[in-house]
Amino acid sequence: MSQHAVKAHSLLGAFVADAASLGLHWLYDVERIHHVTQEQHDSAAFVPLTPSYFEGVPAYFAHANRQDGQFTQYGENLHLALQHLLAHDKHLKMEEFQQAFAAHFGAGGTYNGYIDRPTRGTLENIANEKLTPSGVDDDQLPALSKIPAVLFAYDQSDQMQDQVEAIIRSTNNNEESVAYGFVFADLLDRVVNGEELQDALAAAADGAHPDIQGKLKAALGATETDSVSYGETTGRACHLEIGVPLSFHILKNTASYRDAVETNILAGGDSAGRSILIGAVLGAIHGLDADKGIPLSWILKVQNNAHLWQECCELAGHS
Template sequence: MSQQAFKAHSLLGAFVADAASLGLHWLYDVDRIHHVTQEHDDSAAFVPLTPSYFEGVPAYFAHANRQDGQFTQYGENLHLVLKHLLAHDKHLKMDEFQQAFAAHFGAGGTYNGYIDRPTRGTLENIANEKLTPSGVDDDQLPALSKIPAVLFAYEQSEQMQDQVEAIIRSTNDNEESVAYGFLFADLLDRVANGEDLQSALSAAADAAHPDIQEKLLAALSASETDSIAYGESTGRACHLGMGVPLSFHILKNTGSYREAIEANILAGGDSAGRSILIGTVLGAIHGLDTDKGIPLSWILKVQNNAELWQECCDLAGYNER
């Protein structure tokens, strides 16, 4: 598979994983998730948005204004930066991006959905012209959501690391967020360049900032191979110190795109936040492979899927014909 195909499939993998997670996002009760999946052909992916699933258990129904097949705020962030890069010849123009961010997520904007803490704080900073950077001190998973598009736009460029850090700090001006963001970028760069997944996970963990390394190595060496159960050790919430180690555990212990995305949703909590990392990595590795890749039936459930695939191809420079 060509580098361009890797990139296009990787981006598509992130979007499909995010949309697949929407219906059960922020449902923390894994028993409830299990019972719901039994009602939907034993699949946790693309479960229809249903408020009653979130009642009477630890959960937060955040997506009342979303529709099945749409993205959570994580996928919206990735899509926004992807479109920005396409409009600016694959260059990140931070002033213009901040304007686009405010126009999309701000009051009266094109996005109709949940606004998380980093997004809300970033909108306030942009409104107050605090722009360098515009992010807030926050250690949650939105820090990772925009990285894949920027990484692929600047790959093999001396600017790549600076631009990855800039897009992280555009919403999450926090040292732990930068450390986890560089880890994600390193892992994705490794698999996109042909390194096998298990070696890439180990190498990325070994190269990670010392402050985050221990949790990653623990996830990769855990004797517990069930990621639902391992989520009790990491926690299932939005913080990077919970979500990234659990994502590493899922990647370590699953064998296909479908299995990993299902395991991620079944693990509960901020499944959509984790889905960007997991879906991007496995989209790059497995692509559209019939057995292990992104299922066609899932792609077809994503709204505007044909246009989205073309955008992924355009950023990747991939002409599939």
């Protein structure tokens, strides 16, 4: 398979994983998730948005204004970055991106849904012309959401790392966010270039900043192989020091795209925040393989799926 096709599958994998997690996003009670999954034919993916699932347990029902098959705010961020890069000949034009960000997520914009802390703070900074960078001091998973689009647009150019850092700081102007963002970019670049997943995970952890390296290596070296249970060790919340190690654990201990995405949702909490990393990595590795790849039935549940695939192919250079 060509590298262009691998990149297109990676982008699609990130989007599908995000949409799959919408229905149970920010439900922290894993027993409730388990019971809901049993009601939904033993699948946690694409559970219909149902407020009652979030009642009486640790949870936050954030997506009342979304529809089944749409993205969470994470997927919306990735899609916005992809569309921006397509509109600007695969070059990140930060001023124009900030304008598009405000037009999409701001008051009266095209997005109708939950506004998280870094998005809210970024909108305030853009409005006040604080643009270099426009992000806020935040160490949460939104920092990772736009990376696949920028990584693939710049490919192997000398500018790639600078542009990855720029897109992180556009919403998350925080050193830990940059450090974890580089880990994700390194891991994704490795698997896109054909490195075996377990080797790529170990190498990405080895190459991480010393301040975060230990958490990643602990996740890869854990004797507990059930990632839902391992979420008790890492936590299940939105911070990168929680979400990225748990994502590494899921990637190490699952065998397919479907298995990993289901496990991620079953692990609870900020499953959508983790889904971009997990979906992008396994989309690149397994593509549309009938056994291990992105399920066609899931792709068909994503709104505007045909146009989305066309956009993924265009950015990846895959005809």
